[in-house]
Amino acid sequence: MQNKNTGENKNNKNKNYILWYAITAFILIYIFSTTKNFITTQEISYSAFIEMIKTNQVERVVISSSEIDIIPKENSERNNGKLLYTGNVGDDNLVELLIENDIEFTAKTVQNNFMTEFILTWVVAPVICFFLLRFFFSKMGGRMGGSSMMKFGKSNAKVYREKDIKITFDDVAGQDEAKESLKEIIDYLNHSEKYVEIGAKLPKGALLVGPPGTGKTLLAKAVAGEANVPFLSISGSNFVEMFAGMGAAKVRDLFQEAEKNAPCIIFIDEIDSIGKSRDSQLQTNDEREQTLNQLLTQMDGFDSTKAIVILGATNRPEILDKALLRPGRFDRRIIVDRPDLKGRIDILKVHAKDVKLGEDVNLEEIAKSTPGAVGADLANMVNEAALRAVKQGRNVVMQEDLREAVEVIIAGKEKKDRILSPKEKRIVAFHEVGHALVAALLERADPVHKITIVPRTMGALGYTMQLPEEEKYLVSKEELINQIMVMLGGRSAEEVVFNVITTGASNDIERATKTARSIVTLYGMTEKFDMMALESVQNRYLDGRAVRECSEQTSTMIDEEVLKIIKTCHENTKKLLEENRDLLDKIAEYLLEKETIFGDEFMDFVCEKYPELRNKKSKENKEEKQELVEE
Known part of the structure; x- marks a missing residue:
C-alpha cells in the first residue's frame, strides 16, 4: 500500500511539473511573440515609403501579399537599426518606380516563412523553455532542502x-x-x-x-x-x-x-x-x-x-x-497561566543563569515588584538590566540595573529633556505624594516602594510604585475600596492644596472607575444588586474585557451605583488628606528637592506622626520573612 501511494505521489509530482512548466513556457512565448515586432520593426506610412525611394534612402525591398519590408541605406535618416515596413496597397507603378531608382526588390514566399516561424515559435521554443525551467526549478528545489516552489499542498511544518x-x-x-x-x-x-x-x-x-x-x-x-x-x-x-x-x-x-x-x-x-x-x-x-x-x-x-x-x-x-x-x-x-511569586523567582533565576550578577542582586525583590508579569516580560527585564550595565561601563549586573529595568518596562525610560515649569512640578509632586500618603494611612494597602517626579517616555510625569507584601488570590471589598482611594489620592491632593483640577489624573480615574464597576457588576459586592451577574468576562487570557449582560434600564442603575462608590471614595480621600495636610506639605517639599525618594525615607516622615505604623509594618515584614523561611 505504501509503494502504491509513493508511485501516485511521484506521478502527481510529474504532472505538476509538466503543467506548470507548460504554462510558464506559454507565457514566455506569448510575451516574446507580442514584443518581438515592437522591438525589431517599425511601421511607416506608404507615402513615407515612396518619399524614401525618391530621395534614394532605400537599399532593398521585400514584397509580400500583405506588407512591404524596407531595408534603408546606412546613411538614411530613417536608419535606426529597425526593419521598416508598410502595408501593400496594390500599387501597379511600384515595380517601375523601384527599377527606375535601381533598388533591389524580391518577393517573400509566405508558406515557407510561415512554417519556419510556426516551428520555431511553437515547437522549438517550448521545448527549450521546458528544459531550462526544469533545470532551474530543480536547482532551486535543491537549495530549499528538496522542496519545490510548486508544492502548494505541502504543510511546510x-x-x-x-x-x-x-x-x-x-x-x-x-x-x-x-x-x-x-x-x-x-x-x-x-x-x-x-x-x-x-x-x-x-x-x-x-x-x-x-x-x-x-x-x-x-x-x-x-x-x-x-x-x-x-x-x-x-x-x-x-x-x-x-x-x-x-x-x-x-x-x-x-x-x-x-x-x-x-x-x-x-x-x-x-x-x-x-x-x-x-x-x-x-x-x-x-x-x-x-x-x-x-x-x-x-x-x-x-x-x-x-x-x-x-x-x-x-x-x-x-x-x-x-x-x-x-x-x-x-x-x-x-x-499555562501567569506565574505566582515563587514562579517569578524561578523564571528570573533561569533567565539570569547566563548573566553575570553582582553580589547585591536580590531576585526576590524584583519578583515582588512585578505581579502579573509573564515569562517573556521577566526575560525582557533581565536583558534590559544587562544592557544598562554595559552602558554604565560595568561587567556585572547590579540590583539598581534590575530595578531600573522594571521601571523601564512599566513606565518607560526617563525623559530628562522634558522640563516642567515650577508650578507644574509642584502639582506633580503633591499629586504623587497624595497617592503615597493615602496608601500609607489606609489599612491593607500595598506599601509604597518609590515616589518620583522624573517624567517617563510613556507619558507619566511622575509615578508612585507600590509593592505587594504577599501574593494575593482573594481580594476583599475593603481592599478594593482602598485601592480606589489610593488611585484618587493624586487628584484629591491637587484639590486640597491648589484648589485646581488638572489632566494628570486621567489614568487614575480610568482605573478607579473600572475597579468600581467590577465591584458592582462582577463581584456582587453591593446591596442593590446583591449577587446578580451583570457582566461576563470575554477573552480572559487577552484583554479580559467585560461584556454587559443586562438591560438598558439596569445599565443606568449600574452607572448610578458606580458613581456613588467613586464619590464616596473621593470625599473620604479628600478628608484624609485634609487631616494630614502637614505631612502632605512636608513630604512634597522634600520630594521637590530630591525628585525621587524610596519607601523607607517616605515612611520615616509618616512614622514621625504615626509611630504605631512602623511597629505594625515591622511586625508584618517579620511574619512575611518567617513564612518564606518555612517555605
Missing part, C-alpha cells in the same frame, strides 16, 4: 530532530502544574508499548491555554526535548490559503509527515486561526472550515498506537469549535 532540541523542563520555570500534566505524555512517547499492552489509550491531543508570553511554545518544545522525539511545529495561520482545498491538503501532508517520524509531537501554534467555532452566522470562511474539517478527520483517523501526540496552543479557548474539544481530539486542557 518545521521539523526539529531529536538532536536539534536542546530545551528541557529545566529551562521552563514557573509552570510546575503544567509540567506535571505533561509528564504522562512524555512517558507515553517513550514507552508506548506498555500502554498498548494494557489496552489504555492516551489522549491524542492536549491544548495549552494561557495569556501571551507565558511559555506555551517553550513548554511544547520542552516536552519533545524530554521525550527525545522529533517535533513538528507549524502555526495555524499557515493552513489558511487563498485557494480552496489547499489548507486541507496541508493538514493531510502534515499527518503523513508525522507518521513517517513517529513517535513524534505535532505542535500547532495559534490553533484558533483554523479552529474557530463554525456556529457563527455573521462570518464564514469555506476554506477555513474545510481545513478544520480535515483536521478533525485526521485526528480521528490516525493510528493511536503510533505514538503521535498533538499539542495545540491558544489564548482564546472560548472561540474554539466544540468538535475540536470533544474526547478523542483535544480532550485535555493544560492551563
Whole structure:
C-alpha cells in the first residue's frame, strides 16, 4: 500500500511539473511573440515609403501579399537599426518606380516563412523553455532542502530532530502544574508499548491555554526535548490559503509527515486561526472550515498506537469549535497561566543563569515588584538590566540595573529633556505624594516602594510604585475600596492644596472607575444588586474585557451605583488628606528637592506622626520573612 501511494505521489509530482512548466513556457512565448515586432520593426506610412525611394534612402525591398519590408541605406535618416515596413496597397507603378531608382526588390514566399516561424515559435521554443525551467526549478528545489516552489499542498511544518532540541523542563520555570500534566505524555512517547499492552489509550491531543508570553511554545518544545522525539511545529495561520482545498491538503501532508517520524509531537501554534467555532452566522470562511474539517478527520483517523501526540496552543479557548474539544481530539486542557511569586523567582533565576550578577542582586525583590508579569516580560527585564550595565561601563549586573529595568518596562525610560515649569512640578509632586500618603494611612494597602517626579517616555510625569507584601488570590471589598482611594489620592491632593483640577489624573480615574464597576457588576459586592451577574468576562487570557449582560434600564442603575462608590471614595480621600495636610506639605517639599525618594525615607516622615505604623509594618515584614523561611 505504501509503494502504491509513493508511485501516485511521484506521478502527481510529474504532472505538476509538466503543467506548470507548460504554462510558464506559454507565457514566455506569448510575451516574446507580442514584443518581438515592437522591438525589431517599425511601421511607416506608404507615402513615407515612396518619399524614401525618391530621395534614394532605400537599399532593398521585400514584397509580400500583405506588407512591404524596407531595408534603408546606412546613411538614411530613417536608419535606426529597425526593419521598416508598410502595408501593400496594390500599387501597379511600384515595380517601375523601384527599377527606375535601381533598388533591389524580391518577393517573400509566405508558406515557407510561415512554417519556419510556426516551428520555431511553437515547437522549438517550448521545448527549450521546458528544459531550462526544469533545470532551474530543480536547482532551486535543491537549495530549499528538496522542496519545490510548486508544492502548494505541502504543510511546510518545521521539523526539529531529536538532536536539534536542546530545551528541557529545566529551562521552563514557573509552570510546575503544567509540567506535571505533561509528564504522562512524555512517558507515553517513550514507552508506548506498555500502554498498548494494557489496552489504555492516551489522549491524542492536549491544548495549552494561557495569556501571551507565558511559555506555551517553550513548554511544547520542552516536552519533545524530554521525550527525545522529533517535533513538528507549524502555526495555524499557515493552513489558511487563498485557494480552496489547499489548507486541507496541508493538514493531510502534515499527518503523513508525522507518521513517517513517529513517535513524534505535532505542535500547532495559534490553533484558533483554523479552529474557530463554525456556529457563527455573521462570518464564514469555506476554506477555513474545510481545513478544520480535515483536521478533525485526521485526528480521528490516525493510528493511536503510533505514538503521535498533538499539542495545540491558544489564548482564546472560548472561540474554539466544540468538535475540536470533544474526547478523542483535544480532550485535555493544560492551563499555562501567569506565574505566582515563587514562579517569578524561578523564571528570573533561569533567565539570569547566563548573566553575570553582582553580589547585591536580590531576585526576590524584583519578583515582588512585578505581579502579573509573564515569562517573556521577566526575560525582557533581565536583558534590559544587562544592557544598562554595559552602558554604565560595568561587567556585572547590579540590583539598581534590575530595578531600573522594571521601571523601564512599566513606565518607560526617563525623559530628562522634558522640563516642567515650577508650578507644574509642584502639582506633580503633591499629586504623587497624595497617592503615597493615602496608601500609607489606609489599612491593607500595598506599601509604597518609590515616589518620583522624573517624567517617563510613556507619558507619566511622575509615578508612585507600590509593592505587594504577599501574593494575593482573594481580594476583599475593603481592599478594593482602598485601592480606589489610593488611585484618587493624586487628584484629591491637587484639590486640597491648589484648589485646581488638572489632566494628570486621567489614568487614575480610568482605573478607579473600572475597579468600581467590577465591584458592582462582577463581584456582587453591593446591596442593590446583591449577587446578580451583570457582566461576563470575554477573552480572559487577552484583554479580559467585560461584556454587559443586562438591560438598558439596569445599565443606568449600574452607572448610578458606580458613581456613588467613586464619590464616596473621593470625599473620604479628600478628608484624609485634609487631616494630614502637614505631612502632605512636608513630604512634597522634600520630594521637590530630591525628585525621587524610596519607601523607607517616605515612611520615616509618616512614622514621625504615626509611630504605631512602623511597629505594625515591622511586625508584618517579620511574619512575611518567617513564612518564606518555612517555605
